[in-house]
Amino acid sequence: xxxFNLLFGIIFxxxxxxxQQTVTIEGDIQNMPDSLTIGCREMKGESMQLxxxxxxxxxxxxxxxTKEVSQTTRMFLHINNTGYEFWVKxxxxxxxxxxxxxxxxxxxxxxxxxPEQIELNRFRAATRExxxxxxxxxQEFMKQVALGQKxxxxxxxxxxxxxxxxxxxxxxxxxxxxxxxxxNPITTAGLxxxxxxAKCFQAGxxxxxxxxxxxxDKLTDEQKQSVLGKEISSLLTISSTVKEGDPIADAELKxxxxxxxxxxxxxxxxxLLDFWSRVCGPCVAALPELETIAKQYKGxxxxxxxxxxxxxxxxxxxxxxxxxxxxxxxxxxxxGLAAHYGVRSLPTFVYISPExxxxxxxxxxxxxxxxxxxxxxxxxxxxx
Numbered sequence: 001x002x003x004f005n006l007l008f009g010i011i012f013x014x015x016x017x018x019x020q021q022t023v024t025i026e027g028d029i030q031n032m033p034d035s036l037t038i039g040c041r042e043m044k045g046e047s048m049q050l051x052x053x054x055x056x057x058x059x060x061x062x063x064x065x066t067k068e069v070s071q072t073t074r075m076f077l078h079i080n081n082t083g084y085e086f087w088v089k090x091x092x093x094x095x096x097x098x099x100x101x102x103x104x105x106x107x108x109x110x111x112x113x114x115p116e117q118i119e120l121n122r123f124r125a126a127t128r129e130x131x132x133x134x135x136x137x138x139q140e141f142m143k144q145v146a147l148g149q150k151x152x153x154x155x156x157x158x159x160x161x162x163x164x165x166x167x168x169x170x171x172x173x174x175x176x177x178x179x180x181x182x183x184n185p186i187t188t189a190g191l192x193x194x195x196x197x198a199k200c201f202q203a204g205x206x207x208x209x210x211x212x213x214x215x216x217d218k219l220t221d222e223q224k225q226s227v228l229g230k231e232i233s234s235l236l237t238i239s240s241t242v243k244e245g246d247p248i249a250d251a252e253l254k255x256x257x258x259x260x261x262x263x264x265x266x267x268x269x270x271x272l273l274d275f276w277s278r279v280c281g282p283c284v285a286a287l288p289e290l291e292t293i294a295k296q297y298k299g300x301x302x303x304x305x306x307x308x309x310x311x312x313x314x315x316x317x318x319x320x321x322x323x324x325x326x327x328x329x330x331x332x333x334x335x336g337l338a339a340h341y342g343v344r345s346l347p348t349f350v351y352i353s354p355e356x357x358x359x360x361x362x363x364x365x366x367x368x369x370x371x372x373x374x375x376x377x378x379x380x381x382x383x384x
Contacts, residue, residue: 023088025065025075029106030099032061039078040065043085044313050078061100072116074188079103082138087117087189101139104131116189122180123193127173137165170205178208181215191219191228195335198235202339212236227310231335241342248356249340253306253328256315261328264356266302270377271352272370274305275343278317282365283347289370294325301374302326308333308346351377 025040036058039050056065058079067075069090077084077096086108088094098106105128108117124131141161144154174197181190194215200206216224216232223229242249248271253261263271274290276283287305294303303325307314311331318327330336334343341350341361351359351373359377362369 021068021070021090023067023069023090023092023094025063025067025088025094025096027058027061027063027077027096029058029061029097032058032100035059036079038063039076040067041076041078042067042069043074043076044310072114072188074116085120087114087120089114102132102135104135115185116187119184119187119189122184123173123177123189126176126180130168130173130176134165134168137161137168141165167205170200174200174206175208175211178211178215182218186215186219186223188228191223191226191232195228195232195235198232199335199339202235202238203344209236227331227333231332234332235335235339238339241340242358243342244358244360246358248352248358249337251330251337251340253304253330253337255326255328256318261326263304263352266304267356268354269299270297270301270354270374271350272301272303272374273341273350273352274303275308275338275341275346275348275350276305277307277309277346278313279309280346285367286347286365286370289367291324293370293374297374297378300378304328306330306337308338308343349373 038056038058039054040056041050041054056063067088069088072087072089075086075088077086082103084096084103084106086094086096089110089112091112092114093111095109096106097109104124107124108121110117138161141158144158144161147154174193177190177193178197181194186194194212197206197212197215201209201212206212212232213236216236219229224233248263250263253263255261263273272290272293274283274286276286278284290303290305293301305325305327307317307327307329309317309329310333311329314327314329332338338348341348343363345363347365348361348363349365349370350361353359360373362373
């Protein structure tokens with residue numbers, strides 16, 4: 001009997017834990033196609049990859065998804081080449097309602113309180129009009145892209161639509177959200193928007209630094225010491241970005257074992273600094289060429305790949321597929337050393353002289369271009 005009671009207790013405990021980790025997500029969306037395949041997956045940092053078991057069917061606008069989570073988690077619903085973010089909590093029953101095509105106006109409710117989703121709902125309610133305008137501009141942009149016209153007038157029209165949509169978010173939406181944060185509790189959902197505002201300030205797209213600082217000052221010490229808090233602090237303290245001809249910007253960088261590195265440790269050799277992310281296709285495509293350079297130019301060129309992914313994603317990728325050269329991170333994503341180098345897109349490659357001077361900063365990747373650049377730099381050095 002004693003053994004039976006112990007076994008029953010174990011089974012009961014495991015079942016209870018399992019129940020606490022289950023979240024059910026139901027949707028009822030009007031004006032959707034009869035049948036549609038959608039994706040649903042946890043977001044890790046700013047990255048997300050969909051796999052077969054993340055795909056579900058929406059029939060007549062209705063869907064039901066069951067996921068396992070161990071903590072409050074940000075999820076992403078992928079529908080028709082766009083997406084909808086929401087938050088879940090172990091044991092919660094989530095209901096998403098709304099009408100197509102304005103996805104960002106959908107409502108998400110939970111049978112148990114989720115502070116992050118409550119804040120996100122507050123943001124969406126206040127910026128409904130702006131999100132509708134962004135949707136309409138984006139649809140027009142996609143129509144122009146589908147036409148395939150490559151003349152300068154068509155390109156200018158597409159760029160104008162894209163810039164207009166971006167400016168609505170970077171100026172109008174972020175401004176409204178910051179004002180809401182001043183008067184309401186701030187959760188991780190708010191921290192992410194505050195970090196976006198700091199990024200926009202750094203890029204010259206949001207001018208009210210005082211408002212960003214006022215919201216940042218309101219944060220708790222724990223929030224300021226979080227990864228997002230440190231990113232925001234880093235962005236607010238950058239006075240200017242480095243350019244070609246400037247001395248390097250340096251920082252404390254760690255490898256996956258936790259060992260500390262600095263770019264200055266490798267003076268005396270050329271440094272090829274690679275800002276990358278595992279969800280960036282061209283970044284991944286460049287990895288074999290970076291490995292070739294690391295091997296062929298060992299002793300002359302140090303290859304440093306600096307990941308902007310969150311720590312868990314970065315470490316997972318390094319263990320799985322990256323080797324033979326330095327894999328480092330400052331833990332601050334696009335808000336740390338990447339911001340000091342003015343990185344706006346990935347991949348970005350920075351060529352640094354043996355004296356520690358920035359020779360070139362290049363964005364995008366073309367097969368063979370990195371080796372060509374290294375050969376030219378070394379050849380010019382020898383000629384001089």
